[in-house]
Amino acid sequence: MQTATDKQTETMQLPQTLEPRNPGMDLDLDWVMRATANRSAIERRAATLPGRRSVKKVHQAAWLCRAITCIDLTTLAGDDTVGRVARLCAKARQPVRADLLEALGMEGLTVGAVCVYHDMVEAAVQALNGSGIPVAAVSTGFPAGLSPFHLRVAEIEESVKAGAAEIDIVISRRHVLTGNWDALYDEMKTFRAACGEAHVKAILATGELGTLQNVARASLVCMMAGADFIKTSTGKESVNATLPVSLVMIRAIREYFEETGYRVGYKPAGGISKAKDSLVYLSLMKEELGDRWLRNDLFRFGASSLLGDIERQLEHHVTGAYSASWRHASG
Numbered sequence: 001m002q003t004a005t006d007k008q009t010e011t012m013q014l015p016q017t018l019e020p021r022n023p024g025m026d027l028d029l030d031w032v033m034r035a036t037a038n039r040s041a042i043e044r045r046a047a048t049l050p051g052r053r054s055v056k057k058v059h060q061a062a063w064l065c066r067a068i069t070c071i072d073l074t075t076l077a078g079d080d081t082v083g084r085v086a087r088l089c090a091k092a093r094q095p096v097r098a099d100l101l102e103a104l105g106m107e108g109l110t111v112g113a114v115c116v117y118h119d120m121v122e123a124a125v126q127a128l129n130g131s132g133i134p135v136a137a138v139s140t141g142f143p144a145g146l147s148p149f150h151l152r153v154a155e156i157e158e159s160v161k162a163g164a165a166e167i168d169i170v171i172s173r174r175h176v177l178t179g180n181w182d183a184l185y186d187e188m189k190t191f192r193a194a195c196g197e198a199h200v201k202a203i204l205a206t207g208e209l210g211t212l213q214n215v216a217r218a219s220l221v222c223m224m225a226g227a228d229f230i231k232t233s234t235g236k237e238s239v240n241a242t243l244p245v246s247l248v249m250i251r252a253i254r255e256y257f258e259e260t261g262y263r264v265g266y267k268p269a270g271g272i273s274k275a276k277d278s279l280v281y282l283s284l285m286k287e288e289l290g291d292r293w294l295r296n297d298l299f300r301f302g303a304s305s306l307l308g309d310i311e312r313q314l315e316h317h318v319t320g321a322y323s324a325s326w327r328h329a330s331g
């Protein structure tokens with residue numbers, strides 16, 4: 001008989017490439033200026049999310065495995081070394097202990113990508129050779145994005161040359177804060193072109209954009225300029241991924257899809273370290289955008305420590321030893 005995990009696994013044969021691409025469009029300033037965000041309504045809706053039973057217990061292990069496939073396993077530290085990146089890549093190839101994966105019928109499971117600074121791209125590409133796991137490089141003067149423009153463009157080109165298949169660019173927050181949407185569009189379009197065949201994620205650094213309305217408008221402008229993903233944060237701002245910001249960005253993605261027919265991906269990043277939070281995000285994607293956005297070509301977590309907690313929770317699922325806090329959180 002087919003188990004719930006089997007059913008989930010069927011739809012978990014995930015593409016490792018990000019299709020279809022968003023070609024972008026001309027900047028539509030009227031549309032951008034129409035975008036608003038009602039903070040209190042957004043916050044009320046966001047507040048209901050974590051308390052709800054987001055995923056039935058019988059499906060939790062399969063959903064946690066799905067969350068793993070959506071992780072951009074990240075190290076972005078000044079003291080990164082080739083050795084640390086090699087260890088991270090080994091974890092990316094086999095994110096959970098083999099006996100747990102076997103017990104769950106999830107052999108062959110990998111994370112979505114490995115995310116590093118430019119200098120570590122080559123080491124990651126080598127360590128992931130043959131695995132099909134792409135390397136994502138943070139770029140354009142990450143995290144502040146304040147280096148000379150031509151150097152930011154050159155950094156993208158260097159990372160692509162070194163083998164990065166995905167580029168996580170940071171936008172100039174000042175363009176948003178001053179309402180200079182033309183400048184943001186041109187910047188994003190130039191970054192997009194420099195990526196060539198590599199997919200581009202636009203990091204909005206939402207914690208520095210002032211208002212949810214700015215988040216909505218910046219999301220639209222980056223999608224119009226051809227972003228394949230929009231991403232909340234670098235992980236280095238004082239406020240990173242939050243549920244209210246996620247709702248605003250996800251709804252911008254929905255609006256863009258309804259208007260253009262192109263699907264843009266979503267990547268919440270920074271401070272997501274608990275398995276139960278990953279389930280809240282997956283439920284949010286399912287409720288707001290539908291099942292298509294539950295695959296890793298359209299959804300990623302930017303996270304350095306989420307995998308460890310998911311592995312612990314999967315162990316509890318396999319051994320039947322749920323922690324009291326997990327039981328409480330998941331109903």
Ligand SMILES: O=C[C@H](O)COP(=O)(O)O
Pocket residue numbers: 074076115233234235236269270271272302303304305306
């Ligand atoms: O893009 C990924 C973030 O930098 C990771 O942030 P984190 O270390 O808080 O998980």
